[in-house]
Amino acid sequence: MKRKIVSICLIACLALTAVAGASLAYFTAEDTVDNVFTMKGIRIAINEEFVQESELLPGLDINKDVYVSNTGDSDAYVRVHIAIPAALDDGDPSFAAVNNFLHFNFTNASVNAGQWSRLPEMTDGTGYRGNGEGNFNYYDTTIDGVEYGVYVVTYRTALKAGEKTATQALDKVYVDKSVDCEWDEEKECYYYTDDKGNVVYPTDFSAEGDGTLAIKVVAEAAQTATFTDAYDALNTAFGIPGEYDPWTK
DSSP states (O other), X not given: OOOOOOEEEEEEEEEEEXXXXXXXXXXXXXXXXXXXXXXXXXXXXXXXEOOTTOEEOBTOOEEEEEXXXXXXXXXXXXXXXXXXEGGGBOSOOSTTOSOBSEXXXXXXXXXXXXXXXXXXXXXXXXXXXXXXXXXXXEEEEEETTEEEEEEEEEEEEEEOTTOBOSSOSEEEEEEXXXXXXXXXXXXXXXXXXXXXXXXXXXXXXXXXSSSEXXXXXXXXXXXXXXXXSHHHHHHHHTOOBTTBOTTTO
């Protein structure tokens, strides 16, 4: 008998607009969440705790909590794809990374057993192995002409109708404290540098070349019935991350 797969996809976007002044990078941020889509009893919503028009300065943490709620009638497994412009993050979670202009954090509680996992396989213990101790569930993609690195975070406990994830998939966002801003006389625009020798222009991370930075978030949900765990359900319903692209499918 063929298994019926029920799935849903929800997209949100965090926009960070870069504004340069003097010798310090200056950022403002806006946040929007798209409407929720419904299919056969599976319904989810992204719940965000984020102050609109926050100023994102080098070394300053900005609270950006991302939760997912099951607002439908059926139990569901959920995961999120967090896309970071590749020019600002090279996919290495350590502070020794070659390029970590932009950082984003999670809490210790969020990767405990039964909570979010940043790994590509189901685990019972911690859902995080970084600094060369294990691979993240990670892939590269291009969105609107901009290269992104995408971190996939899976919630390992099934959400019952009306429940929200107990912890957040994303906690804080901040620019590395070493990031500085300088003026390019020849190109007549600002560019950004850090203490590792990286140089980034707005065209490297902005589709319009105007310095607008977007962290894109896609939330997905699939039914729990007939599946053994969250990875089985979501990989069957949507595919294995990296083998499909939720922004172009």
